[in-house]
Amino acid sequence: MTKKILTVDDSRTMRDMLMLALSDAGYEVVQAEDGIDGLETLEREGADVVITDINMPRLDGFGFIEGVRANPAHRGLPVLVLTTESSAEKKARAKEAGATGWIVKPFDPVKLVDVVRRVSG
């Protein structure tokens, strides 16, 4: 069965890049533009893996992940954060919010798919 990936990013460029890399790898992709949109889209469409940006208007990536985890149904859902910062602090905060792992921007499409596969099987 095709796995569905929800990408949450306020940058259209980044959404397009993710779409390109993931759909090439055979994933179905749904998109959201910020944390709130992301939570709504997740409730509406569901997803097997979520990839989210951190800096977004309205609700940032940390808040979004907390929101995802707040729903018991999504407690085991793999959520990857996209971060340009390779700082340990950002990762630690993401982890604290409940992130499964991270992808460092700019990402190599192969690496991206690799990480997605690593957390989703």
Add this chain to the structure above:
Amino acid sequence: MSADDPFEAIKQTFFLECEELLTDLEASVTALTFGDGDGETINAAFRAIHSIKGGAGAFGLEELVRFAHVFETYMDELRSGRKTCDETAIRAMLHASDVLADHVSFARGLIPSMDEERSQTVANDLRALMDDGGPVGAAAPTPGPSLDPIEAEFDFKPVMFDFGDTTSVPDDVTPEGWIITFKPHIRLYETGNEPALLLRELARLGPCQISLDTSELVALADLGEPSACLSWTIELDAPVELESITEIFEFVEGECDLVILPKGNSAAFVEESSAGDVDIAALLAAATAPAPAAPATDEVDIQALLAMATAAAVPAPAADAPAPVASVTPTAPAPSAPSTKAAAPSGNASAAAGGQASIRVDLDRIDKLINVVGELVIQQAMLAQSVAECGLAASSTVKVGLEDLEQLSREIQDSVMAIRAQPVKSVFQRMPRLVREVAEMTGKNVRLITEGEATEVDKTVVDRLAEPITHMIRNAIDHGLEDAEGRTASGKPKEGTIRLAALHRSGRIVIEVSDDGRGINRERVRKIAIDRGLISADANLSNEETDNLIFLPGFSTADSVSDISGRGVGMDVVRRSIQQLGGRISIASTPGKGSVFTMSLPLTLAVLDGMVVRAGGQTLLSPLSSIIESFTPKEGDLHRIGARDWVIRFRDRFLPLIDTGRVLGFAGPDAPEITGRDGIAIVVENEGGSQVALWVDDIQGQRQVVIKSLETNYRKVDGISAATILGDGRVALILDIDALVVLGRQQANQSEFKIAS
């Protein structure tokens, strides 16, 4: 560079997005400039820069990334409150936004070269501000182009586990295998990680013997709070690098107990636990006993193990259990607090999301649609005409159907045109920075007031507004406003005011740039015009005419063109660019009080509501927006003034009467005078708000028409703005009311001149 290349397509999207992000950034900085900003404004600015950097990184635009990184880091200082957002900070942001925009333009190939020196200077200024918060001036000695550390940050580097001092195994020795003990904490499950997947990754490295320790598994009856009960021991029979193993566990660092031992070696390589402190004795004990004490070790094959691991994870994500035990909270702190947090913002989400709902469409597609709809409207009109000529009853289904069709085509046309309409805001938003810059250069205090930002106009018009507005504002600050002393001397506030306003008036958009400066120096303008041979020394000009001399080609002089307002472009160029859009520009000035530049442009360049009239044997179209009234004059309403001029009585006033056919040259000089013909007077209003009456032979009705450029298809004709094709296939010329009035006045002057001589 193919359009089919998805990567290239995304790159184009990126540049479009950059445009928007730069506008957002500009808006944020502007808000901060006027003290309207708050934390969210700084946040928005940060995000804009951050997104530009993110995309730029993806496309390997290193220069852009480097600069954006410095800028972003500085914004991060501001938003965290570590640095205050004061006057100096705002100025730095203004400069940095400029440079960032230049970097984007350069990366996009819009500008041929990048001013690297400026980029460096601004970047260094930002760094200096971060270093000590000191003034921009202190930036000079900061290290120059040492931007390399940033690049290092962009390399993907797995976070290495801390080896500590106790691990003294030489790096260059790769053991023949590894023994890994792995005990997930509850947190590992809560973050959506999955032991089975980690084990599968390990199995990819080489043959594995995996044993599952279920000794801590609680009895079903005792199952309470979710907890992590399982641990694994993996014997990996492959001489792989330690790094390959730690990389697999990268995401679960701190969420599990992890011990990685080289097979057959007595020293522990890695100990990882959430507590962080290592019990060396225990570790060594474990290390010496190669197969760690596993009370209930079951040897299983991988497939079975994976299945089991998946099943074993059940206790942790309690979600699957239909009725979890009441006390979920302690180990799963997430549910209560964040759920309310998440619910609150989603409440207003739909409204905000609604405002953003938009799609991007290529402009060419819209223009194609507009063209086709234009043809549709013409076709519909022609059909209606043919049907009308058939003499069908008004109640016939054909007629009724045609009326509906007409209604629909009109609606389609309106909707299509609305797609192209955009608020002038995007242009207005760029002006505050311009004002600031020019004010800084001239040393004047200037405040910019904008009005009517939401006024909508066709995109083509919006796009081409920026240049003339920029020029007029530069001009107003540089030439219009006095310096602080001059203003004080004239009893004005030190701060000069520039007002930029947009409004709809008689079917056009009017942009006004006004200042409260000294006004036009008519003596000087006159002198320059005479010196340059633009007017004769004894020319008798009204104040208005004198003021408008500045638009004449060749008027700009060396001493009136400074590097600020001039840039080698005279007001004549501004006027020409506006005329190309079917617009006009004029100036009204009051000495000592200031000047107002007014430009008026058509709202759209595609359709027009007009009145079809006949004059001098030609079918003409008068824009409906400028028509006030039309009437058949009674005996005695017409009065002759001078040799050939006429006025007409209209509501107890006399208006100049323009003999349309004659002024446009359709009716020859031998045509009978107005009084000798039947006709209708159409009262029209020009942009200046003054009224005149047009004398026409006949009115044929109201029509919406598609504008066809006369200049493109034929040539420019005085008094005519464009052409159109009517329902019966006739070509009708569209009147340019203002130009017609001017033309009429000129001819009147000439005739007076003839009579006088």
